[in-house]
Amino acid sequence: MFLLLLAAAVFVGGLIGTVGVGGILLIPALSALAGLSTHTAMGTALFSFIFTGLLGTWLFQRHGSIDWRITIPVCLGGLLCGYPGSLANAAAPAWLLDLLLGAVIIFAGVYALFPAKGGSPEYRAMKNRGNFRQKLLLLAIGGTVGFGSGLTGVGGPVLSVPLMVILGFSPLTAIATSQVIQITAALSGSAGNLAHGFIDADAAVWVTAAELVGVTVGARLAHSISQASLKKVVSVVCIVVGAFIILRACI
DSSP states (O other): OHHHHHHHHHHHHHHHHHTSTTGGGHHHHHHHHSOOOHHHHHHHHHHHHHHHHHHHHHHHHHTTOOOHHHHHHHHHHHHHHHHHHHHHHHHSOHHHHHHHHHHHHHHHHHHHHSOOOOOOHHHHHHHHHTOHHHHHHHHHHHHHHHHHHHHHOOOHHHHHHHHHHHTTOOHHHHHHHHHHHHHHHHHHHHHHHHHTTOOOHHHHHHHHHHHHHHHHHHHHHHTTSOHHHHHHHHHHHHHHHHHHHHHHHHO
């Protein structure tokens, strides 16, 4: 079980570094392979994303892929809303969190079925103007991502990448931004989880180390291979896992 958990963590890290959508899969792995409760699995996974975010940010910055004019407002929104999300997590029953988690995973899987598109003309025009409306949009994206991360324990990328691409940001920009928002959303959400004892320190050490290996490999792949094939694989895995979690919560 321990080796399977490490393998799952490496796989998750690889997905985080490559396509952004990946952290969601660590929670069911921690529940099934480490025997953690839903709340503790979510808290432990979210804590590990602090470190995958730090490494991912450094790797993507080396490639010049992070647009900080976009990233900073998104991260500010995530920082402000992650802690309230973790408080909502503590108050919610486990079955409801499982339903929410399953829904988020299926959403990410369905999103991954759609082909990647470049930034829309509407977004490019807004970016060129650099107006206040764009900043509010970016703050709203970050707030949604932060609250969702704190509530369900998923990392920022699984929420920020679909939202940003749907709103017209280019996939690589969305994935690069998601590496940074992992840090702020996870820090904010982990503060609440730590206060409620929802982080398993032993599991966190091992899965984080394994995830970092995956992120290193994934960041290289993100800049060298087609995103489309990887997103199809992620889609199938996410839909199957999400459906399983929802079914388990309903039984």
